[in-house]
Amino acid sequence: MYQFNFQPIFEHLDLLAHGAWLTVRLSIMAMVLGLIVSVLGAVAKTSGIRALRWLVDIYVEVIRNTPFLIQIFFIFFGLPAIGIAMSPNTAALVALVVNVGAYGTEIIRAGIESIPQGQIEAGRALALSPAQILRHVVLKPALRNIYPALTSQFIYLMLTSSVVSVISANDLASAGADLNAKTFASFEVYLVLTIMYFLLAAGFSAMFAAIRRAFLSYPASR
Amino acid sequence: MIRVFSSADVFFIVAAVRWTLILSAIAFLGGALGGLGVALARTSQRKGLRRVAAGFIQVFQGTPLLMQLFLVYFGLAVVGLPINPLLAAAVALTLHASAYLGEIWRGSIEAVPSGQTEAATALSLSYADRMRHVILPQAMRIATAPTVGFLVQLIKGTSLASIIGFTELTRAGQIVNNATFKPFLVFGTVAILYFLLCWPLSLLARRLETRMRRAITR
Numbered sequence: 001m002y003q004f005n006f007q008p009i010f011e012h013l014d015l016l017a018h019g020a021w022l023t024v025r026l027s028i029m030a031m032v033l034g035l036i037v038s039v040l041g042a043v044a045k046t047s048g049i050r051a052l053r054w055l056v057d058i059y060v061e062v063i064r065n066t067p068f069l070i071q072i073f074f075i076f077f078g079l080p081a082i083g084i085a086m087s088p089n090t091a092a093l094v095a096l097v098v099n100v101g102a103y104g105t106e107i108i109r110a111g112i113e114s115i116p117q118g119q120i121e122a123g124r125a126l127a128l129s130p131a132q133i134l135r136h137v138v139l140k141p142a143l144r145n146i147y148p149a150l151t152s153q154f155i156y157l158m159l160t161s162s163v164v165s166v167i168s169a170n171d172l173a174s175a176g177a178d179l180n181a182k183t184f185a186s187f188e189v190y191l192v193l194t195i196m197y198f199l200l201a202a203g204f205s206a207m208f209a210a211i212r213r214a215f216l217s218y219p220a221s222r
Numbered sequence: 223m224i225r226v227f228s229s230a231d232v233f234f235i236v237a238a239v240r241w242t243l244i245l246s247a248i249a250f251l252g253g254a255l256g257g258l259g260v261a262l263a264r265t266s267q268r269k270g271l272r273r274v275a276a277g278f279i280q281v282f283q284g285t286p287l288l289m290q291l292f293l294v295y296f297g298l299a300v301v302g303l304p305i306n307p308l309l310a311a312a313v314a315l316t317l318h319a320s321a322y323l324g325e326i327w328r329g330s331i332e333a334v335p336s337g338q339t340e341a342a343t344a345l346s347l348s349y350a351d352r353m354r355h356v357i358l359p360q361a362m363r364i365a366t367a368p369t370v371g372f373l374v375q376l377i378k379g380t381s382l383a384s385i386i387g388f389t390e391l392t393r394a395g396q397i398v399n400n401a402t403f404k405p406f407l408v409f410g411t412v413a414i415l416y417f418l419l420c421w422p423l424s425l426l427a428r429r430l431e432t433r434m435r436r437a438i439t440r
Contacts, residue, residue, distance in 0.1 A: 073409045201284040
């Protein structure tokens with residue numbers, strides 16, 4: 001009969017709390033940088049330059065059709081062979097940004113293409129300035145259209161970030177692995193970890209909903 | 223002792239594709255059965271059933287697949303089974319696929335116009351007949367593209383089974399890398415093999431989606 005033992009985990013909750021904070025920090029950094037990569041990718045893709053479009057297409061397809069685990073191995077173990085070496089934490093961030101950037105590129109592109117040309121013309125007819133048109137007619141409605149896809153991709157990124165523990169980067173899953181080595185209460189450790197990730201996902205979800213209410217709700221004039 | 227990266231190593235890696243495919247097939251078939259149950263529970267008349275299915279989906283979509291694998295792997299000992307990486311990976315990926323496919327198929331069932339259900343009810347068809355002959359055949363056509371898309375996610379997901387010690391494609395790559403220490407070549411090769419498995423499916427999913435959209439807008 002299996003004896004459950006949660007005692008040592010509660011003694012080391014500070015370790016897990018710190019790990020959770022590291023995961024939050026890593027995820028938010030990857031979200032911000034990933035969004036920048038996504039916008040650049042989408043702009044390159046919708047630009048008229050064929051070579052640029054090709055490059056972005058290859059990047060997006062390669063990343064979306066290979067596992068994140070292989071991407072992080074390639075970046076952390078493979079790249080030093082051609083002289084690009086980085087610490088586990090840097091490699092983790094780079095891998096996450098490269099990964100989410102590929103998915104984000106497609107999402108942002110769809111957002112850009114979701115604004116009909118007639119809307120912009122209507123904005124001009126109403127004598128809105130180019131800056132006003134960009135803000136109220138293009139950016140906000142486009143962001144509204146892609147917000148659900150983008151934020152669920154970000155939450156998925158946070159969950160995926162647990163994989164960076166395999167190269168011993170600092171995050172919640174790594175803290176869990178350390179605790180597991182300390183206590184040998186494997187099932188209990190991973191049960192608590194799973195619950196913590198669930199709470200983090202719920203937290204991010206609530207945060208994105210709050211941002212939506214604050215900045216993306218109608219009326220459009222705000 | 224470091225060896226040279228030879229054709230034997232390439233062969234060893236390519237042979238491991240077999241296990242990636244077997245694990246994907248097990249998880250997909252198991253996930254299809256589980257997912258159908260989840261989708262039917264999600265769209266049923268019974269509130270309790272709907273709640274349980276929604277909770278199941280939320281748990282598996284709101285936690286990392288890596289944690290799900292570890293939990294099942296160490297959970298085997300809890301229920302008194304011997305530790306077995308293949309069994310753990312198969313069970314975890316099946317549950318994972320059940321939740322995702324259940325959610326995809328719920329959407330597809332709800333995308334079938336409600337008039338279809340009403341008409342079938344008016345013809346006094348039973349729930350089973352209504353589902354089997356009216357709703358599911360139509361839902362299946364809507365579901366094909368996203369289901370193929372999820373299959374790509376699932377194949378990529380099997381790579382995490384390497385972390386609990388199951389020797390599939392990724393772990394074969396790690397084994398060869400440890401012996402030859404040519405990470406750039408080895409993981410490059412592994413990445414190409416995954417790409418060859420996933421990319422055709424991605425293209426198929428995209429083509430099915432465009433066809434479906436055209437059929438709807440016609």
